[in-house]
Amino acid sequence: MKQHRFSMSPGVWTALALLLGILLWEWGAAAGKIDLFFFSRPSLVWAEFQEMLADGSLAxxxxVTGKEAGLGFLFGGILGTLAGLVMGCSPRLGKALMPLMTGLNGLPKLAIGPLIIVWFGIGLKAKALMAGLMVFFAFLFNLYAGVHSVDKDLIAAVRLLGGSRRQVLTKVIWPASLPWLLASMRTGLGLAITGAIVGEYLGSSKGMGWVITSAGERYDVARVLCCVAVLVVIVILLDGVVRLLERRFLRWQ
Incomplete structure (x- = not known):
C-alpha cells in the first residue's frame, strides 16, 4: 500500500509561524517578560486597529498614502520601463547613462527630500514624486537587464528573415522582457509605499507616515505597530495580485 504523506503549502507554514510568534509575544507580555512600553502586545495592537477602523481614521x-503611492508607482513605472527599454536597445546610450543612473540610484532619497519639499511643497506632488523616484530605478535596471538577456541569435534570426526594428522590439524583446517587468512591479509596489511614507515623514499633516510619526512622538507603540502591520498586509496582498498576473501572462514560458 502506498503511504500518503501529509504536506502543507508554504503559505500555511508561514501563517502558523506568524500565529506562533503572536501567541508567544502575547504570552510574554502578559507574563511581564516583555516591556509593554517598548513592544506593546498583540491584543493592544488589535484594539488600536479596531479603534482606528471604527473612527474612520485608518481608511x-x-x-492618502495609497493615492500618493499609486501615482508614484504609475508614473515611475512607466518612465522607468521606457528608459530601460531605450537604454537597453541603444548600447551606446546605455553605456553612457548607466554610470549616472547608478550614482543617482545610490543617492539616499532623504538627501534630496528637502529639495523636493522646497520645489513642490508638502502636498500630493511631493509625495508622489518621492514614490516615483523610488520606483523609477527599479524598473529601469530590471528592464535594462531584461533587454540584455534576450537571445542575440534569436534577434539575428528575425532580422535575417526581414523583420523590422519595430518587429524585433514588439515580437522578441518585449515578450522576453515581460518577466523582468512583472518582477519590477513586485519590487516597485513596496518601494512606492516606502517613498510615500518617507515623503510624509519629511512634511505632512495626513497619511500613514504622518500617523506613525505622530504616534512615535507620543510613544504610542501600539499605534505604530498597528500601522506597520496594516502596511505589511497591504503589500502582501498586492504582491499576491502581481503573482496572479505572472501566472496569467507568463503561461507561454
Missing part, C-alpha cells in the same frame, strides 16, 4: 490616512 482616511490609507487613502
Amino acid at each position: 482616511k490616512h490609507l487613502a
Whole structure:
C-alpha cells in the first residue's frame, strides 16, 4: 500500500509561524517578560486597529498614502520601463547613462527630500514624486537587464528573415522582457509605499507616515505597530495580485 504523506503549502507554514510568534509575544507580555512600553502586545495592537477602523481614521490616512503611492508607482513605472527599454536597445546610450543612473540610484532619497519639499511643497506632488523616484530605478535596471538577456541569435534570426526594428522590439524583446517587468512591479509596489511614507515623514499633516510619526512622538507603540502591520498586509496582498498576473501572462514560458 502506498503511504500518503501529509504536506502543507508554504503559505500555511508561514501563517502558523506568524500565529506562533503572536501567541508567544502575547504570552510574554502578559507574563511581564516583555516591556509593554517598548513592544506593546498583540491584543493592544488589535484594539488600536479596531479603534482606528471604527473612527474612520485608518481608511482616511490609507487613502492618502495609497493615492500618493499609486501615482508614484504609475508614473515611475512607466518612465522607468521606457528608459530601460531605450537604454537597453541603444548600447551606446546605455553605456553612457548607466554610470549616472547608478550614482543617482545610490543617492539616499532623504538627501534630496528637502529639495523636493522646497520645489513642490508638502502636498500630493511631493509625495508622489518621492514614490516615483523610488520606483523609477527599479524598473529601469530590471528592464535594462531584461533587454540584455534576450537571445542575440534569436534577434539575428528575425532580422535575417526581414523583420523590422519595430518587429524585433514588439515580437522578441518585449515578450522576453515581460518577466523582468512583472518582477519590477513586485519590487516597485513596496518601494512606492516606502517613498510615500518617507515623503510624509519629511512634511505632512495626513497619511500613514504622518500617523506613525505622530504616534512615535507620543510613544504610542501600539499605534505604530498597528500601522506597520496594516502596511505589511497591504503589500502582501498586492504582491499576491502581481503573482496572479505572472501566472496569467507568463503561461507561454
